[in-house]
Amino acid sequence: MPESSATYTRRGRLLRRGASFLVLLAVAGYLAVQYVTGGTGDRDCEVVSAGGDGAAYAFTPEQAVNAATITAVGTTRGLPERAVAIALATAIQESGLRNITHGDRDSLGLFQQRPSQGWGTEKEILDPTYSAGEFYDHLVKIPDYTRLPLTVAAQRVQRSGYPEAYAKHEPDAVLLAAALTGRAAATLTCEGRTTDTPAGGPDAVRAALVRDFGRDALAVAGAEVRRSPKATPLPSPTATTDTASRTVAVPVPPGTGKAAGTTVLRRGWQLAQWAVANASALHIQNVTYAGRRWTAGNTDSQWLPVGTGKGTGEGTGEGTDVVRIVTMQ
Template sequence: MPEPTPPSPKRRGRLFRFGAALVVLCALAGYLVVQYVTGGTRTPACKVVATGNDRTSYRFTPEQAVNAATITAVGTGRGVSERAVAIALATALQESGLRNLEHGDRDSLGLFQQRPSQGWGTDKQIMDPSYAAGMFYDHLVKVRDYERLPLTVAAQRVQRSGYPEAYAKHEPDATLLAAALTGRSAATLTCQGRPPAGVAAAARATGAEAVRAALVRDFGPRDTLEEAGAEVGGSKRPAPAPTVTARAKGRTVTVPVPEGARTDAAGRTALERGWQLAHWAVANSSALHIQRVSYAGREWSAGSTDSRWRPVAPQGAAGAERAAGSVRIVTGQ
């Protein structure tokens, strides 16, 4: 029996080129998938870390940060516990990756993939993150002993998902986010704070008024802003319509956080409420072009290489007051 003829050098060359091209195509496909999931390598990153010796961390995108901060603000505004916020965040991580999706299974929409046909609201309402979060909490608090249930069980009793065990894998990340965004874990959330590349400055929501409008959107006019008053551009006025005064080095929004022993409906102290506002501002830094956030003697600055909260020494009586009892947000010009 004759031996098979080995492939000619020319044929081997064609096979090699074909294989190389296949590898390149697979690599390109993988790269595109990663870009879609993460929002791109140039997307400014956010990070939350655990406190103490446990340096567990979770990295996420500015889009996810804004949505997580909104979900948390809606929850604390309703007086729910940190556990309830963690359940909501884990649910949104599973259902939408904390993105406000305009599509889903059948008619599912938004952060929680709620369905208009099942009575969750209109398409427009569900696509409003504040409304969607409120609807989730409305249903969650009706679940008996939800705070004592396993997270996946509590989430499933609201969502009625076809994959009820899927929520559990997001519990560690959601717990980290909830601790930071409710303010219990101080100075643990940072973002790069740079607006996404290719977005024109005119298309961004910027300035102190945009920050203040976003605060009212998430926390509501009857929460911290209206009760304590808001200082915008160095002029103290009651909410809801303060005048913005531009400063030479940017625009400033200052939200007082009254000190004292009084706790809110969720049992949080004034210091924790202040850190919630500070972390909220950092989470919204890319969207609102926020450059600096200061609270309780610590400051975060956009664009720093490590994005840490650094200690700052108060300058004079005004600086001491800001360090102790207010969150100071400085936006770009």
Template sequence: MPEPSPQPPKRRGRLFRFSSAVAVLLALAGYLVVQYVTGGTGAPGCKVVSGRGGGPQYEFSPEQAVNAATIAAVGTGRGMPERAVAIALATSLQESGLHNIEHGDRDSLGLFQQRPSMGWGTEKQIMDPAYAAGTFYEHLAKVPDYKRLPLTVAAQRVQRSGYPEAYAKHEPDASLLAAALTGQSAATLTCQGRPEVRTEAAATGPDAVRAALVRDFGRDAFQETGAEVRATTAASPSPSATAGAHGRTVTVPVPPAGKADAGRTAKERGWQLAHWAVANSSALHIARVSYAGREWTAGSTDSHWRPTGAPGTAGAERSAGSVRIVTGQ
């Protein structure tokens, strides 16, 4: 009986390439699964939906949520309108994907890929998200009639990019984020709230929440209105809290609307603070956020804002006067 002939070289080559491709795909799938399960920077983790219901939605990672919340807070702190915040968010989505990256074209850095050599600041300043956002708004405010310009045109007047039309494709997602993170749309931003995986110890608890509030909104934003951020130990969980979620509570009174608020109401300012807290939930180990009769709880399967009282009741109206942030530590 004749022995089987050896496998032709060409066929062996095809099998090797096929096996290599399968191995690469399996490795990539494993990486994405690990990122998703651990809450890494590639995990979706957060979602923003339209305030009208049944409209578009955008999913993004906890890292992107923190940066987006900072961009919005800095903008409203400067009295910039929702349109300006949408322009800034679309710009960062295009330039860095809302990641604070340490590299780019030539000496470009950070959320907006700003260049130290072009007078945007030092490398250290540009890598500070609050500074980077502030200097972007400073330049945007000098663009004549920027609120009426197409978004991509307004962004290009600031950035002077080699791809002037690139910002337009991010306008739908940026508009959703801006509506939520300026408080125009209530209870529209949620996150799963898984703690971030870090290689070094991260500050958490009420002190970390207060420091992050000052970092993004500015110390004067609270002091000028007489508002105070205070931390207290929760004696027991609220009626809608999950068992064992005692934690520590930071109560942030909602300041009344002022001249620097670009026409926003106090309730819109409250929803901005509430959404800011949810966006920072993974980084700061925030377990619950309550405002205006609604509550978000980390770890729930759908991350919806649940009602804590009937709309229009005295309890719901009283809860609109402050945002309660419960940390896990």
């Protein structure tokens, strides 16, 4: 065989091998991204637009728990929905809303914060409540952050090497923030399949409320709720006789001023949809609020009307003063 032909043959083999190697790298890269962002999990949760425009975002129960925690930390601090959306978009980009124990150099957790850069110890950063608080502490120091483009505000906190990356997650983060702050009623659902985590129960629900909303949540969750004597009781969620022992009744504080009704509903729906987001981890069977009920395992994943409540998320009628969370055990 002439030397030139042999050379071309070797080059052809090298090119084919190189192409195969690049394909393998691409596949490996795709799988790595899916792993980091949580894309390989069962997306049993979904949030939809309250505006009926068809926008939706599907995510995993693990991501739902972390999104609910990030939101609760923000609202407990009295921060606006825009702050929550910025935090959620950042966490989606940095970790896929997963509390990962690895990253670039010593980056860790939901926001890929670095112990070496003063964000806290490894243990602290891997606590979602702590890491969310740290993100908000830095965010509120940025002048007029609510008026900045989301990607600009996020970048000024994170100082990422890819500052434009946050923008692509804004639509999903906005949907999540609207639901988990309670502004968009009955827009977040999960199938509620139980996980391998330790069994939940009323005590686990109360502990999670305190974890995300602070110590005041314990007193709220343990308080007795007085229903109007004229109110028609809601039907029992199950046929068992021990429902009361498995129920956490979370009172919704009354609002004040002209926007009192809106404030009550928003807080109530935040608590209700927080519970649904935590349903798999805490083994929650159903959640009832404002005349609607979400039930684990409901294949159509909807908040269905129940009892005599308004069932629309509008107004402040019967059923808006308490969120009822029933656990599976």
